[in-house]
Amino acid sequence: xxxxxxxxxxxxxxxxxxxxxxxxxxxxxxxxxxxxxxxxxxxxxxxxxxxxxxxxxxxxxxxxxxxxxxxxxxxxxxxxxxxxxxxxxxxxxxxxxxxxxxxxxxxxxxxxxxxxxxxxxxxxxxxxxxxxxxxxxxxxxxxxxxxxxxxxxxxxxxxxxxxxxxxxxxxxxxxxxxxxxxxxxxxxxxxxxxxxxxxxxxxxxxxxxxxxxxxxxxxxxx
Numbered sequence: 001x002x003x004x005x006x007x008x009x010x011x012x013x014x015x016x017x018x019x020x021x022x023x024x025x026x027x028x029x030x031x032x033x034x035x036x037x038x039x040x041x042x043x044x045x046x047x048x049x050x051x052x053x054x055x056x057x058x059x060x061x062x063x064x065x066x067x068x069x070x071x072x073x074x075x076x077x078x079x080x081x082x083x084x085x086x087x088x089x090x091x092x093x094x095x096x097x098x099x100x101x102x103x104x105x106x107x108x109x110x111x112x113x114x115x116x117x118x119x120x121x122x123x124x125x126x127x128x129x130x131x132x133x134x135x136x137x138x139x140x141x142x143x144x145x146x147x148x149x150x151x152x153x154x155x156x157x158x159x160x161x162x163x164x165x166x167x168x169x170x171x172x173x174x175x176x177x178x179x180x181x182x183x184x185x186x187x188x189x190x191x192x193x194x195x196x197x198x199x200x201x202x203x204x205x206x207x208x209x210x211x212x213x214x215x216x217x218x219x220x221x222x
Contacts, residue, residue, distance in 0.1 A: 001026050001136050001168050002047065002064075007056035009042050016042040018192040019056070024136070026062075029162055029169040031179035031200075033213060034189035040172040041069055043189070044140050047170075062135030062168070069140040069172075071125040075114025079105055082113050082124050086131030098127040101157065119150035126154065130161075137161075138170040143178045155182045176213035180204050188213070 002024040009017040017039045024030045032040050045051045047058060048066040065086070073082050083095040083105075099106035102123050108116065113124055122142065129137055137158075143151040159182065161167045173179035179186055180200040187197045188209065196208065203209045 001028075001061045002170065003057075003059040004043075004047075005057045007043070007046065007058065008054045009039075009046055009051055010054045016192055017046070020189070020192070020194055021056075022187050022194065022197075024168060024170055026135075027162065027166045027168055028185065029159075029171070029183040031171045031173055031183035031186040032189055033173050033176045033179045033186055035213075036174055038189045039192040040174075040189055041140055042192075044068075044138050044170075044172055047138060060136070063132065064136040064138060065129035065132040065134035067125050067129040067137065067139040067142070069144065071121045073113040073121055073124055073128075076112055078110055079113055079116070079124055080109040083127050083131050086128035087133075090131075090133050092133065093131070095127070095131060098130060101130070101161070102127055118145050119147065119154075122146060122150070122154065126158075134167070136168040136170060138172070140172045141174060142171060143173060143175045151178055158182070176203075176209065180214075 005021050007017055007020045008015065020043065032043060034040050042051060044066055046053055047064060080095060083098055084093050087093040104120065105123055105127060108120060113121060116124065126139065142154060158169060162169055171179055171183055180203055183200055185199055186203050187194050
């Protein structure tokens, strides 16, 4: 559903992505991991058409919804209004199924988004993306600033959607442990280039990935 070939993105004289190629098949769960500043968010922004490309090609087969880093909700609007805004390009704008999928949001639907906890805001951001009825859901830094138990709950819900509806997932994560626990495959991005790729099992056992991104497991981490 996603095919990127030799993609380059530049900000002035700085190269953010340099000849990146990757693919995501229908129904796959794929992660893009790397340190802060590696170019992960730039790649998602390029897929969404938010930044211009300097070279290469992007092919998307299906509707992509982008859940941005930092949630970027409308803080003064209610949960319900934030969700409905995600559906502004589709005919079905009733968020009832989101409240079934994420029951906690049903109890919060009348509250302003800015008054919610970080985990609740991330649920709203994911729900807003799902309201666009996407074939592909791309999430930028889902685990950022969240407690491990909240991350685990979100990961379980997304896995359910993948299994039940065939939703394709592209997860951009600085936390390799989160990404590899949720996804089937992963690409590792460093300074704008893909340096390795493989199945989650292969990368979890890779000495390079262990040394650079995993280290010793943290108590209670996903």
